[in-house]
Amino acid sequence: MNNKNNTLKLFVPALLCSLLFLPSACSKRSITADSFKSTFLVIGYLPGRENLLQSANTIDYSKITHLNIAFINPDSAGNLKGTENLKAVAAIAHSKNVKIMASIGGGGAPKYYPSFLIGDKKAKLITELVNLAVESNLDGIDVDLEGALIDANYENFVIDLAAQLKQKNKMITAAIATVYKDQFTDKALAQFDFVNIMSYDKTGPWNLAKPGPHAPYEMAVEDIEYWNKTRGISKEKLSLGVPFYGYGFGGTAPESISWKNILLNYPEAIQTDEFNVNSGTIYYNGIPTIRKKTTLALDKTGGIMIWQLLQDDNGPQSLLGNINYVIQSKGK
Numbered sequence: 504m505n506n507k508n509n510t511l512k513l514f515v516p517a518l519l520c521s522l523l524f525l526p527s528a529c530s531k532r533s534i535t536a537d538s539f540k541s542t543f544l545v546i547g548y549l550p551g552r553e554n555l556l557q558s559a560n561t562i563d564y565s566k567i568t569h570l571n572i573a574f575i576n577p578d579s580a581g582n583l584k585g586t587e588n589l590k591a592v593a594a595i596a597h598s599k600n601v602k603i604m605a606s607i608g609g610g611g612a613p614k615y616y617p618s619f620l621i622g623d624k625k626a627k628l629i630t631e632l633v634n635l636a637v638e639s640n641l642d643g644i645d646v647d648l649e650g651a652l653i654d655a656n657y658e659n660f661v662i663d664l665a666a667q668l669k670q671k672n673k674m675i676t677a678a679i680a681t682v683y684k685d686q687f688t689d690k691a692l693a694q695f696d697f698v699n700i701m702s703y704d705k706t707g708p709w710n711l712a713k714p715g716p717h718a719p720y721e722m723a724v725e726d727i728e729y730w731n732k733t734r735g736i737s738k739e740k741l742s743l744g745v746p747f748y749g750y751g752f753g754g755t756a757p758e759s760i761s762w763k764n765i766l767l768n769y770p771e772a773i774q775t776d777e778f779n780v781n782s783g784t785i786y787y788n789g790i791p792t793i794r795k796k797t798t799l800a801l802d803k804t805g806g807i808m809i810w811q812l813l814q815d816d817n818g819p820q821s822l823l824g825n826i827n828y829v830i831q832s833k834g835k
Contacts, residue, residue: 543830544742544806546699547823548573548606550813556588562812564599566827571645573811574609575635577619581627583635590639597640604676605635606645612652620656629664636673643674643696653686665694678744678808680704681726684734692736699808702726703746708759714752716776716786718745723796727803742806745796746788747814747822754783761814762787762822773820793822797829 546569549558555572562570572592575585589605596603608616619628632644646661665675675694679687680701692698703718723743730736749765751757757764757780765772765787772778776792778785788796800807807826809815815823 542805543801544568544697544808545826545830546571546742546806546808548809548811550811551575551585551589553813555585556591558813559588559592559595561817563817563823564596564601566823567601567809567812568806569642570596570601570603571606572603573606574612574647575605575607575632576609576613576616577628577631579613579615581619581624581631583631586635586639589635589641593640602642602674604643604645604674605632605639605641606647606678607632608646608648608652608678610649612648616648616652617654617656620652620654620660625656625660625663629660629667632664633667633671633673636668637671641673643668643676645676645678645699646695647678649678649680649683653683657686658688658691661691661694679730681729684729687734689734692734695740697740697742697805698730698736699742699744699806700726700730700804701744701808701810703744703810707750711752714784714786717750718788719776720792720795720799723799727799731803737805738803739805741804742808743796743800743804744808744810745793745822745826747809747811749785749787751780751783751785755781756783756785760785760787763814763816766816766818766820788822790820790822790825793825794829797826798833801830801833 545567547562547567548571549562551572551574572589575583578584593603618624635641636644644664646664648657661675668675674696676697676699677695678699678701702723705717705719705722706713706715707717727741727743730741731738747762749760751760765785769778773790775789776787797807809823812823815821
């Protein structure tokens with residue numbers, strides 16, 4: 504929708520909106536910041552390995568729409584671990600009008616995971632996940648299976664999981680990365696209510712031979728273009744992932760560092776995307792790039808995703824706060 508400058512052009516859609524009760528007939532100027540935010544997703548991942556309830560109480564729920572608890576995975580016997588306090592956190596999220604998902608997998612998923620994507624173990628895992636969603640009053644399950652776990656059994660796993668979740672009126676979403684693009688089938692992708700593009704980790708401590716930015720702006724542009732244009736996923740079903748952390752290469756640069764600690768140790772680095780430390784360099788997304796990526800996401804996708812919320816600062820230099828500022832400005 505474009506801004507309307509002509510008085511008559513403004514009047515007619517407004518009249519149609521009031522008479523027909525069709526929000527789509529309204530111009531941008533009739534949309535409040537709050538209603539605009541409600542249509543644009545802000546998905547924040549929250550690690551569950553620490554005190555989940557304590558961590559959940561530190562979040563500014565007014566700035567997110569979805570909370571993904573990472574990660575809930577089966578042990579070798581198929582019993583889900585990390586579910587303590589999940590129902591209590593769901594109650595907190597819902598009291599703030601925020602949806603909550605349990606995310607499975609992750610970059611450090613157990614090596615035995617492939618055996619849970621087939622046969623009786625698959626059936627048990629799906630049953631456990633659906634029961635968890637129902638009993639803990641979650642809004643759904645987020646599938647963050649990566650690398651070798653996006654195997655020949657991935658498609659049938661997500662098809663079966665989606666079918667059972669939807670019977671309970673629960674959502675299914677996924678975290679995807681372009682580096683694994685050839686491993687995702689169109690049929691598998693079609694199962695998800697929306698997908699979060701992990702547009703980061705282009706390089707990192709595992710690839711010291713290739714130091715450099717791990718989440719440049721150009722990567723975000725290319726990732727969105729691929730999943731939207733090449734794979735045909737509608738913009739409303741895409742959200743752009745942004746990192747709240749950086750990686751260091753060389754010298755005394757830390758291998759990995761949160762935005763919170765970048766602010767603490769290198770406060771002069773907030774307006775850039777890299778900072779030199781004793782012959783080494785830290786690469787991250789500073790405030791200007793996070794704002795620019797949020798503008799890109801608002802234009803080209805239906806949301807923005809954050810890995811992860813505990814890495815942010817709570818003060819005026821909060822990256823989530825800057826994301827929210829751009830969203831609110833867009834809605835005015």
